Structure formats: structure tokens, C-alpha cells
Amino acid sequence: MNRTVVIKLGGATIERGRVVEELAGDLHDMPSVFSIIVHGGGSEIGRYLKILGKKFTFVKGLRVTDEDTVEIVEMVLSGKMNKQLVARLQRCGVKALGVSGKDMGLLRAKKYMQDGEDIGFVGEIAEVDTTLFDMCAAYGVVPVVSPISFGDNGETFNVNADHAALDVARAVACDDMVFISDVEGIYRANGEIIRHLTPSLADQLMASGEITGGMIPKVISALDCLEHGVKRARIITWKGPGTLQKELAGDESLFGTLVSSE
Numbered sequence: 092m093n094r095t096v097v098i099k100l101g102g103a104t105i106e107r108g109r110v111v112e113e114l115a116g117d118l119h120d121m122p123s124v125f126s127i128i129v130h131g132g133g134s135e136i137g138r139y140l141k142i143l144g145k146k147f148t149f150v151k152g153l154r155v156t157d158e159d160t161v162e163i164v165e166m167v168l169s170g171k172m173n174k175q176l177v178a179r180l181q182r183c184g185v186k187a188l189g190v191s192g193k194d195m196g197l198l199r200a201k202k203y204m205q206d207g208e209d210i211g212f213v214g215e216i217a218e219v220d221t222t223l224f225d226m227c228a229a230y231g232v233v234p235v236v237s238p239i240s241f242g243d244n245g246e247t248f249n250v251n252a253d254h255a256a257l258d259v260a261r262a263v264a265c266d267d268m269v270f271i272s273d274v275e276g277i278y279r280a281n282g283e284i285i286r287h288l289t290p291s292l293a294d295q296l297m298a299s300g301e302i303t304g305g306m307i308p309k310v311i312s313a314l315d316c317l318e319h320g321v322k323r324a325r326i327i328t329w330k331g332p333g334t335l336q337k338e339l340a341g342d343e344s345l346f347g348t349l350v351s352s353e
């Protein structure tokens with residue numbers, strides 16, 4: 092393996108058409124790249140919370156999570172979504188190992204405070220144990236990570252998948268980090284797609300309210316990983332077979348926004 096890539100797959104993207112199967116084709120075609128997938132749950136979590144009669148809100152793109160909610164989030168993310176993703180990759184000939192942050196102590200979490208506000212069992216990653224990734228890299232296995240993790244007192248934390256992907260990227264010191272989402276990059280209020288996002292422009296757009304909701308943790312994570320050794324971060328949408336391969340081949344972003352420090 093001569094290159095490591097951390098891929099964050101958004102929940103809506105997983106549910107869209109054949110994205111996972113096409114991604115499997117790309118992974119298959121890049122045998123020298125060690126890929127780590129971190130996934131979200133998006134609308135499936137919302138759907139099950141509704142079925143079970145749980146009301147929920149978001150604060151700056153993060154789900155406020157009480158004790159019942161975190162149980163449901165874990166069932167959907169580490170159970171349903173994670174295993175479905177593994178099954179789909181396996182069927183396409185990609186050796187995939189589905190884990191959550193709890194397995195082998197991969198991700199240790201602690202309570203995350205949103206601007207000083209307690210939003211429940213929402214965690215941030217305190218430590219990443221990369222042993223599992225080393226094992227996977229040695230055997231050509233793609234780890235598929237649900238971001239649900241343990242806290243020090245055995246509590247379960249719902250960690251935003253963008254945040255978890257960032258910590259994984261930092262821990263493995265990968266060159267590339269790719270957020271695959273349902274939008275064609277970051278757009279401005281006038282609808283224009285930004286091909287290059289710099290830290291100063293990001294701050295400006297978050298302050299002006301042009302970047303909101305689920306895009307905030309993505310942008311913050313992308314900026315943060317650049318400060319910690321990751322060379323390139325991208326926020327892209329899936330555009331058919333070869334998307335990842337073509338995107339990784341160049342220094343520009345073909346399918347979304349490249350976040351870079353200058």
C-alpha cells in the first residue's frame with residue numbers, strides 16, 4: 092500500500108442508486124491504495140426515530156442526542172447501515188470489515204460541547220487506536236467504520252461521522268481525505284460552486300450563513316485535517332464509475348470543492 096485515503100460516505104449518498112457498487116469498482120481498480128471508509132446514517136436515523144416516536148433537533152448540523160436516542164442511533168448506524176454497506180461492498184468483491192468505534196477500542200470518545208452547550212450523548216474523539224487499520228492494510232481489507240464509540244465510563248457516544256473521519260485521517264496521517272456527500276461541492280448563495288475553499292473564505296461563508304447545517308462539520312473537519320498533516324481534503328458528489336479514481340488523480344477537484352490552505 093503506497094497511499095492511504097480516508098473516505099467519508101454520507102448517509103444520503105449510501106442510499107442513492109449504485110454509488111456503493113460504483114465506489115467498490117474504484118476501490119477494486121486501486122489495489123495500491125489503502126482506503127478507510129467512515130460512514131454516516133442521515134435519513135435512516137431520522138426515519139427510525141420517527142417510527143419509534145422520538146422527536147429530535149439539530150444544533151449547527153449536530154443531532155441533539157438523549158439516552159434513548161443514542162441507542163436507536165447505534166442500532167441504525169452500527170447495525171443496519173454498517174452491515175448493509177459491508178454486504179454491498181463484499182458482493183462487489185471488495186473485502187470489507189464492518190466495525191464501529193467500539194470494536195478493538197478503535198475510537199475512544201468524550202462528551203462534545205457545542206459552543207458550551209450540552210447536546211447530550213454526542214461525542215468527540217479523544218483517541219484513535221490504529222491497530223485495526225494496520226491489520227486491515229496488511230491483508231488488503233477495507234475497514235468500514237460506524238462512528239458510534241465508547242466513552243471512558245462505558246457510555247455510548249454518537250459521534251458525527253465528519254468529525255470521526257477527521258480524527259481517523261489525522262491518526263493515520265493520510266494524504267487525502269474525501270467527503271462524498273449529496274451536493275456538488277460547496278456553493279455560494281448565488282448557486283456558484285466553489286472549486287477552491289481557503290480557510291479565510293470558509294470563515295467568511297460560515298459567518299455570513301452561506302455555509303450551514305450538515306456542511307459545517309464537513310468544512311471544519313476539512314480545515315482541521317489540513318492543519319494536521321493531511322495534504323488534501325475534498326468535498327465531492329458521486330458522478331458514476333471512476334469518480335474517486337479521477338478525483339484522486341489530480342490536484343484540482345473535478346467533482347466538488349478542494350479545501351486547501353492557500
Ligand SMILES: Nc1ncnc2c1ncn2[C@@H]1O[C@H](COP(=O)(O)OP(=O)(O)O)[C@@H](O)[C@H]1O
Nearest residue numbers: 101102103133272274277278301302303305306
Ligand atoms: N454552502 C453550502 N454548500 C453546499 N451544501 C450546503 C451548504 N450549506 C449547507 N449545505 C447543506 O449541507 C448538506 C450536506 O450535509 P449533510 O446533509 O450532513 O450530508 P452528509 O450526509 O453527506 O453528511 C447539503 O445537503 C446542504 O443542504
Ligand SMILES: [Mg+2]
Nearest residue numbers: 101131253305
Ligand atoms: Mg452530515
